[in-house]
Amino acid sequence: MSSLPMSPQVFAILSALIEQRAGLHYAPEDRDLLQEKVSARALDAGFDSLLDYYYFLRYDPAGPETLDALVDSLLVHETYFFREALPLTVLVEDVLAPAVREGRKLRVWCAACATGEEPLTLAMMLAERDLLSGVELVASDLSTRALERARTGEHNLRSLRAMPPGAEGRWLEVRGGRPYVKPELVAAVDWRRVNLVDAAAVAALGTFDAILCRNVLIYFQDDTALRVVESLGKALVPGGHLVVGTSESLMRFGTALTCEERRGAFFYIKAGP
Numbered sequence: 115m116s117s118l119p120m121s122p123q124v125f126a127i128l129s130a131l132i133e134q135r136a137g138l139h140y141a142p143e144d145r146d147l148l149q150e151k152v153s154a155r156a157l158d159a160g161f162d163s164l165l166d167y168y169y170f171l172r173y174d175p176a177g178p179e180t181l182d183a184l185v186d187s188l189l190v191h192e193t194y195f196f197r198e199a200l201p202l203t204v205l206v207e208d209v210l211a212p213a214v215r216e217g218r219k220l221r222v223w224c225a226a227c228a229t230g231e232e233p234l235t236l237a238m239m240l241a242e243r244d245l246l247s248g249v250e251l252v253a254s255d256l257s258t259r260a261l262e263r264a265r266t267g268e269h270n271l272r273s274l275r276a277m278p279p280g281a282e283g284r285w286l287e288v289r290g291g292r293p294y295v296k297p298e299l300v301a302a303v304d305w306r307r308v309n310l311v312d313a314a315a316v317a318a319l320g321t322f323d324a325i326l327c328r329n330v331l332i333y334f335q336d337d338t339a340l341r342v343v344e345s346l347g348k349a350l351v352p353g354g355h356l357v358v359g360t361s362e363s364l365m366r367f368g369t370a371l372t373c374e375e376r377r378g379a380f381f382y383i384k385a386g387p
Contacts, residue, residue: 327358
């Protein structure tokens with residue numbers, strides 16, 4: 115049996131459990147997709163009923179850990195080096211560089227970093243300008259599996275498709291057909307497991323001069339996205355910058371952050387003191 119039956123009722127309670135845990139939203143038209151993915155996990159765990167699997171996830175002492183593993187399998191880890199690079203370049207050159215050169219120590223958080231290409235791109239950009247020692251980079255994801263990969267510095271060749279000339283030899287090397295980021299760059303990032311819908315976990319990270327949370331909010335319902343944006347706003351220092359994906363806009367949320375365009379890149383800025 116390749117897939118277990120999923121009634122509309124079971125879809126409703128399972129998708130609600132997943133959304134409550136991780137913010138991922140599945141609409142009714144996504145039922146077949148969720149059925150296929152959840153069935154594989156349920157069958158591997160020895161269940162022949164998705165309702166029984168739901169009760170296990172919901173009420174068994176081992177349920178939360180198993181639910182996290184299920185969520186991990188549902189997460190999208192599509193990323194690559196220098197993806198949508200313009201906002202990163204503008205952030206580094208116009209915001210971070212002047213402050214570091216004034217002697218300030220900055221903190222930058224890459225939220226939902228998947229296998230780490232985004233924070234490592236930032237590390238490359240900062241190192242290129244001799245600024246890396248002046249910036250504490252924190253990178254987080256919900257997926258333990260993705261973070262384990264990020265910490266190894268090992269990536270796949272597809273992740274190099276937007277690499278600028280010269281970066282490949284300087285910041286990484288290819289061994290056995292696999293690219294490896296230089297260890298000093300991987301070590302410059304503080305890798306953390308953080309669930310963005312957990313406001314307390316976000317608050318525990320402290321405050322940041324800039325936060326990148328790109329191509330994440332599209333997977334959330336508006337009410338979940340708003341809660342996450344509010345948590346991120348609280349984690350910004352006054353005058354701090356939030357960067358979201360080019361296809362994402364916070365304007366409909368009526369957020370307290372001010373949208374500012376700079377050299378073609380958009381930033382959401384927290385009001386000063």
